[in-house]
Amino acid sequence: MYLVSKQNNLIDAEQLRQWEQEHEVTLPAAYSEFLQQYGQGTYCGLLHVEQPDAQQLQGFAQYELWDHDESSHITAQQLEECIVIASTIDGDMIALHRELPGGIWLPRHATIIESLDWGTLSWQQFMDMELGKRYHPGYEQLREKAYFEPLNESKQYHQLMLQKGKSKKGHASQAAYGNDHSTPNASSSATSAGGVFIVNDPGADMTYAVGASGSSSAEITPHPSSREPLRLRLKETADRIALQWPPDLRLETEHSGQLFYHSVGGYIRFNYAYAAEVLFVHDHPAASDNEENLTQSLLQALKEAGIS
Numbered sequence: 001m002y003l004v005s006k007q008n009n010l011i012d013a014e015q016l017r018q019w020e021q022e023h024e025v026t027l028p029a030a031y032s033e034f035l036q037q038y039g040q041g042t043y044c045g046l047l048h049v050e051q052p053d054a055q056q057l058q059g060f061a062q063y064e065l066w067d068h069d070e071s072s073h074i075t076a077q078q079l080e081e082c083i084v085i086a087s088t089i090d091g092d093m094i095a096l097h098r099e100l101p102g103g104i105w106l107p108r109h110a111t112i113i114e115s116l117d118w119g120t121l122s123w124q125q126f127m128d129m130e131l132g133k134r135y136h137p138g139y140e141q142l143r144e145k146a147y148f149e150p151l152n153e154s155k156q157y158h159q160l161m162l163q164k165g166k167s168k169k170g171h172a173s174q175a176a177y178g179n180d181h182s183t184p185n186a187s188s189s190a191t192s193a194g195g196v197f198i199v200n201d202p203g204a205d206m207t208y209a210v211g212a213s214g215s216s217s218a219e220i221t222p223h224p225s226s227r228e229p230l231r232l233r234l235k236e237t238a239d240r241i242a243l244q245w246p247p248d249l250r251l252e253t254e255h256s257g258q259l260f261y262h263s264v265g266g267y268i269r270f271n272y273a274y275a276a277e278v279l280f281v282h283d284h285p286a287a288s289d290n291e292e293n294l295t296q297s298l299l300q301a302l303k304e305a306g307i308s
Helices: 013-023 029-038 123-134 139-144 224-244 289-304
Strands: 041-043 047-053 083-088 093-096 103-106 114-116 147-150 155-161 189-193 196-201 206-211 249-252 256-261 266-271 277-283
Touching: 013 029, 013 047, 029 047, 029 123, 041 123, 047 123, 123 139, 224 256, 224 266, 224 289, 277 289
Parallel strands: none
Antiparallel strands: 041 047, 041 147, 047 083, 083 093, 093 103, 103 114, 155 277, 189 196, 196 206, 249 256, 256 266, 266 277
């Protein structure tokens, strides 16, 4: 598993033991070990691994979002006592209850609660198994290049846009979006932790992370006829940057391209689906002059490509 950043907030075993005693619950051993080794964060851009939260589901029973009949794995009253330990970018939640042998999957867009068996799997194996069921077949490509982005408050986020006109490299652009650095429409889900909002963009099947002080949401919908030349331009830019500064990990799908650089604790994500947006994430401040130089070089390369 590739680690996006060296900066993370680990949770020690004693803290977790105290939490278990206070709430009279036993956390999955694999989950606890994962938090001790990697901390909170997002796995493969799809699943947020969180500290146990005993408050999140309180009051949910009154909304009757899920079925609680004879075939249900949990009652409405038990639901409010559940501990949330993870959630997907689509708003599904993984939770547990002290009276249940395993966990439960609470779907956002369905009414049937599913039971989960932790078994003897590592937490990464468990995540792969559950995400594979729900994001098949596209998840297989992600599993082969699994990555984990630790959650920390030092991240710097640059929400960039492909600009009108020509880049300094001479590539013509048919974009007509102006200089709007706003965040894409995120009607599907949004979670906040550590002053950072992690937002799912359902139209592009992608996850965005923007600072809590970022701009408000706005829908970006390029005309379909104009997307292909812009998508090609983004892919050419990604290829050029990868050639000059070889990434530690590269992911390519029809929706997006990502270049990961461990030395800056981040990545560049090219949004091929909307063919206009680029997100550059890195640790801040940089740990060394070399890291700062690489950060500035990558930003300059994007700017020369007409992305700012």
